[in-house]
Amino acid sequence: MPEEERYEDSQLYKIRHSAAHVMAEAVLERFPGAKTAIGPPIEDGFYYDFDLPKAISAEDIKWIEKRMRKLLSQRHAFTRREVTAAEARALFQDQPFKLELIADLLKDNGDGAAPATSLTVYTQNAFTDLCRGPHVESTAEINPKAVSISLRPPAGAYWRGDENRAQLTRIYGSAWQSPQELRDYRKRLEEAIKRDHRALGEKLDLFIIDAMVGKGLPLWLPNGAILRDTLERWLRQVQLDSGYLPVVTPHLGNIELYKTSGHYPYYADSQYTPIDVDGDAFMLRPMNCPHHCRIYSSQPRSYRDLPLRYAEFGTVYRYEQSGELRGLTRVRGFTVDDAHLFVRPDQLQDEFKDVVKLIQRVFGALGMTDFRARIGTRDPASDKYVGDSAQWEAATAAILSACDDLGLDYHVEAGEAAFYGPKLDFIVRDVLKREWQLGTVQVDYNLPQRFDLDYVDRDNTKKRPVMIHRAPFGSLERFIGILIEHFAGAFPPWLAPQQAVIIPIRESHNAYAREVEALLKGRGLRARADLQDRNMRSKIRQHRAKLIPWLLIVGDRDIEQRTVSVRLRGDKDLGALPLADFAHKASDIIAAQSQEIAL
RNA sequence: GCCACCAUAGCUCAAUGGCAGAGCGCCUGUUUUGUAAACAGGGGGUUCUGGGUUCGAAUCCCAGUGGUGGCUCCA
Secondary structure, three states: OOOOOOHHHOHHHHHHHHHHHHHHHHHHHHOOOOEEOOOOEEOOEEEEEEEOOOOOOHHHHHHHHHHHHHHHHOOOEEEEEEEOHHHHHHHOOOOHHHHHHHHHHHOOOOOOOOOOOOEEEEEEOOEEEEOOOOOOOEHHHOOHHHEEOOOOOOEEEEHHHOOOOOEEEEEEEEEOOOHHHHHHHHHHHHHHHHHOHHHHHHHOOOEEOOOOOOOOOOEEOHHHHHHHHHHHHHHHHHHHHOOOEEOOOOOEEEHHHHHHHOHHHHOHHHOOOOEEEOOEEEEEOOOOHHHHHHHHOOOOOEHHHOOEEEEEEEEEEOOOOHHHOEOOOEOOEEEEEEEEEEEOHHHHHHHHHHHHHHHHHHHHHOOOOOEEEEEEEOOOOOOOOOOOHHHHHHHHHHHHHHHHHHOOOEEEEEOOOEOOEOEEEEEEEOOOOOEEEEEEEEEEOHHHHHOOOOEEOOOOOEEOOEEEEEEOOOOHHHHHHHHHHHOOOOOOOOOOOOOEEEEEOOHHHHHHHHHHHHHHHHOOOOEEEOOOOOOHHHHHHHHHHOOOOEEEEEOHHHHHHOEEEEEEOOOOEEEEEEHHHHHHHHHHHHHOOOOOOOO
């Protein structure tokens, strides 16, 4: 089997990269004196960052897009040229960002790659850009009708991603090989927007975010609370069965707790101002681990007591920049399905593996197979970490070997560790392809030391336990946000806030509808008879829109034969089913947490 | 936090300096329906908030608040 072509080598990549240059040419025509930064291809398209002399308007975008199409249709050749450093500096003397890039390319930046000895520039028509390439031979290879620059509004972006540096205007574009592909992409975007958990949250009455309560502080409506509560109860039971012990701790803590833990300095940017309580400073907790450490140290521990696994759905509060808040996926108060495992060093490997298996089980049960596993290790060049190197190495080795043993498909990223230890994260993408970290497992030698945790070992000496921090969902808020999009709001029955709605055909069928409701409720189903005074067809329409898995229509025939006429979410009409059969089969589907709704 | 854009009825939206509207939802009445919207009537507005320009502002300007897209940081 031939190896899959890398995106960087593909024709599409060249098209997008070249389209970015053509867009830059059009932008410079519209905004003479604009400074160009960088313009790479990205997934589905490209962008280019500019420092513009004035704000860009919708009219400007239209003009640029039109001009760009024109330029593309003029079959301009892309010509590559090697230049010396001096030539490059002369060529881009009015372009400060390019000059900075040139300077960087010429110096040894310590990444092992040799500094460049010569630079390449590409020219098409009247535009020349410092660029490694590759590009198309000519704009004739780009179909002007397969290019669009108005799919995303222009955005602010910092030069080199540094908020202390120049704020640039980023213009996004999308480019494909054929107009049909562009149409398909537009279609996919539209579909994705419909699945957005914020839109579905409103449509299905799951949650609201209320300005008076505060940004980033979601309020769970009954439907959302049922969903959340169902997930919590399930995971709580799984954890009890796996040897976890429940604990409950308060949302506030004396600041000494966080000074001891080390969170106070390291989390300064994301903590709220301390609250004065009788002269002592208290903090809304950004983390649950310090509280759990104090539970551990509340009594002497023997090596026989370990591992101790303290679990709590612990709500934490973190200050997030207002521009970063987003629906349920980025909030200021959230509940972590947290647990802290206090283990002996000889237990670390097995405990870590069990945690990973638990997370795999959680994701698997929900059909969430599309995630990437990332092992975040320390960036040796950074000083943002605590603990000594030997501990970091031990922890990293433990994670790597556990993941290897499990055959987990992971990749390692330096610099992605927590400040106290390396970690394994499960990362998924939302409908708009943004990545979010969900489940996480972290190995920590540091907190046990800071809280002076110990146990008496077999040889009657005091030893230091190792901690594992872990959260399969990560946070209930974010996880459910992603889950809503994963199912597009069509939850499997065990999670559906409302599982069955009984719709009487005429008012004279209300009594039977109530009877069916009572019977199903007795079986533990979330069922409701809709006795409103309106016609059956409009009720079907309404409940269909709410994505109820089972609609049960009842009329004379059903009363006579003690059946319900089942209509599945989607469009399938199963016809009449004996009531007892329905109750039995539906209960089975719910108990099995099946994602099928067909009976 | 920063840059850009946006904010009209519960929801989706219309009204381009001159009487603030429609559809759906809601309420009332009529209708009693076998699988995606019965009919009629009614209620519903500080056009996000505050200031300014103007004879006159939903509309133009300024500030604030909230939202959207993006940047940096993170579950």
